[in-house]
Amino acid sequence: MKTRVVLEGSRAHRLWQGAGLALAVLVALALPLLSSDFRIGQFSLVIAYAVAVLGLNLVTGFTGQVSLGHGAFFGLGAYTTAILVTDHGWAWAATVPVAALLGLALGFVVGIPALRLHGLYLAVITLAVGVAFPVVVSQPVGLALGTGGVAGKTVQVSWDKPAWFGLDVSDRGWTFIVMAAIAGVLFWLATGLVRSRMGRAMVALRDNGTAAAIAGIWPAEVKTVAFAISALYGAVGGCLYLLTTPIVSPATVGFTITLLFITAMVLGGAATVSGAWIGGIAMVFLPYYTAEWAGQIPVLRELTDQPGLFANVIYGLILIVFIYFVPAGLVPLLTRLRTRFLVIVPPEAAAGPTPSGSDTTPGAPDGGLAGPSPAIGGPVTAAGDHDLSHDPGPPARAMAPPRGSSQEERT
């Protein structure tokens, strides 16, 4: 196929992005129409996990801060929603801002040690937070808050499809569409964030902290904000989780889920926004199909009564394979595949430096950032993939003015 070259920000580029966005919306609407409620539940879970993984991408992939306690943020969001809904009769939607704020606060607090510590020490601290959270939840102090202890907290959130919604979807399908919309906004915001001044500061700090500080970036601000935003996404992911699963227990938010988040992050691409979708898909479907396959193979079936464990082994193997062979994750791979027939170049690369659009994408050194539309031509594994990959369109435009002004400030 002939390679097309498209200027970033040109009309053709916008058309591609628009088409992708339209496709994403179409898929988000078609999925609940075509799938059974069980499948819709799985896709909803993908959304919840993808949002949480995105938070991890922001702090670890973009800012380079090791975070081994993401399960705690996820759990904080889930428990906040569960307690407020079940014990205090709040509406789900009303609990989300509370959970998000609590996540923001906890992330900020966890980010404070990051100011003095880096690498291993930060790993130890965040690890301790991640392990301590489920313990605290199951202790009397947690019980007093209404966490339900070891058994977990049940919560019933069920929505009826409103009458004005024309499509013939089930109530679960309606929930899915709402979740997809929320996730769309969150991913759109994240794309904007990584392209904003803050995003560039995050990447600069990751690539060379000293150089970044010399260039006028205040590491304390960037690190704590990155942790706070990461935790916010984790917490909102936890809120979304409760729309798919009616219970949250210490076992769900333990260290294992942190490990799965990390694997998911590496799988999709740590320094990408859209990689979180691949991660979310893997987190839901990998254990499901592994358990199914393991159940069919007699040798494996006799080994254990918990076929889910095989999924953890596979996660571990995936993690090792990816660290060794695909350290940047799948999304950069897909982006490279796309460039075979669609290349998007920034204006200055085509026409030399221009005074107005002098910005480059703050991606990983190897072009690891999702870039504007990583999966337009890539193999479409699942719908969620699209949902995000085309979101970058609007933010690019929306963020343009602040970007320009920040450039001026600097010069």
Add this chain to the structure above:
Amino acid sequence: MSPNIDNPAYLLTLLTGGLTNGALYALVALAIVLVYKTTSHINLAQGEMATLGAFAVFELTRRGVPVWIAIGIAFLLSFALGAGLERGLIRPLERRGVFPVILATLALFLIINAGVAIIWGTQPVEAPEPIPGGIEDKVDVLTGPPPFFVTYVSLGVLAVLVALLLGLWLLLEKTKLGLGYRAVAANREAAQVMGIPVGRMYMFGWGIAAALGTLAAALVAETAGTLDFNSMGVILIFGLAAATLGGFDSVPGAAVGGLVLGLVMAFVPGLFTVVEGDLSVVIALVVVLVVLLVRPQGLFGTKTLERV
């Protein structure tokens, strides 16, 4: 404050309990430190590798092997496993920085944790008893009431810690191997220039750490009375906290850090009933936070200076 504050038996019980747990944390901390000293990495799968070793002991004793011979075999096996993992899995990632190595140890964590659960099941098994008499037999010190006694396990665990520290000291200070290990720990490049096989010292560190971990897990299991695939999950956190407290690159620091942490975790909830429940993980977290923020190198660690 606890109402038992002026009761000597109560205080002594707290003391021995704290020291016993502390010795176990110290063993895990020692394993972490031995890896860290040469490679500057923290093996987050240390606890899971230890669990695997403890299950090897369990399997061998179940097949009729005497417990200490089983521990010896598991000791050698885990040494080989640790050294092999360092060479095969970790070393190739070495030059890519800290994060890929952390990820690799996390991958190990997942694989070993699930692997143990698949092979030996998720239900707790009866722990092997390296120290005869275990938690039932005890030495009565104060007849009370309330009585104060020391279980054989407490004595045994402390004896093992002392013996191990002595052995490590002999190994590191009095042998050529130990000299090489210390040289690599002190200055990698210089050691390499002097002809010390740096890579082999990394493997040695990982191997001895894995072997120590196995012993620690066997003792943890006996103290707890049961062994399951998640036995070492929280203990790893305590070991990390102890290593942080003592200093990540100090062998005596790990021992002292473990014992101090054990005592803190026994006395704080024992004397001050501020909150109910078992919040030992939170105490460990607070200890880690305070140490890292006030004195990041720990009690006995060397302060690393960074050239910018």
